[in-house]
Amino acid sequence: MKTILIIEDDETLNKNTAFALRAEGYNVICAYTVEQAQDMYTGADILLLDIMLPDGSGLDFCRQIRKNSRQPVIFLTSCDDENEIIKGLDSGGDDYITKPFRLRELLSRINAVIRRCCTDMPVPDLTALEQKLFEYLYLNKENYVTREQILAYLWDSKGLFVNDNTLSVNISRLRDKLQDSSSGKIVTKRGLGYKWTQQTN
DSSP states (O other), X not given: OOEEEEEOSOHHHHHHHHHHHHHTXXXXXXXXXXXXXXXXXXXXXXXXXXXXXXXXXXXXXXXHHHTTOOOOEEEEESOOOHHHHHHHHHTTOSEEEESSOOHHHHHHHHHHHHHHHHHTSOOOOOOHHHHHHHHHHHHTTTSOBOHHHHHHHHHHHHOOOXXXXXXXXXXXXXXXXXXXXXXXXXXXXXXXXXXXXXXXX
């Protein structure tokens, strides 16, 4: 489960966005100031960051994060001025969305950022199904996911029928293709499922 940190001083918008994202299966934590976010952002996978905060600039906070982290940052801004958008991206932001925004658009942008982060991983040529399987394992890296969770993801993502035997075959093939990868490996634990674990130096 991905953890999203919302850093937004509008209490109503913050709480409503958190409620909607939790309903979509995300773990959500909330901050209303830069000071609060300082102690919370390392525990998040994705940041939704307001540009104008009561105790500082989201742009400056993003620059600070970029000194030691590549966590995806999506800026929340009430200004759609081109120069402001460019400032956000130049500060290290991965995307931006203007307020007020629609939930489906926000979810689409979150998913797009997650996919881009996933494709940054060095992997060999994979079939479409193997790529989706790897994507799900990578997005949940260091956490075990069950066969049922994987099957549900593969079904939802492409509308394809993937049965238990097909899953077993594709996990085996994916593991074979990734066995020479220096970036990590697939770990199986009986009763828990599978996880992608990063290679440590």
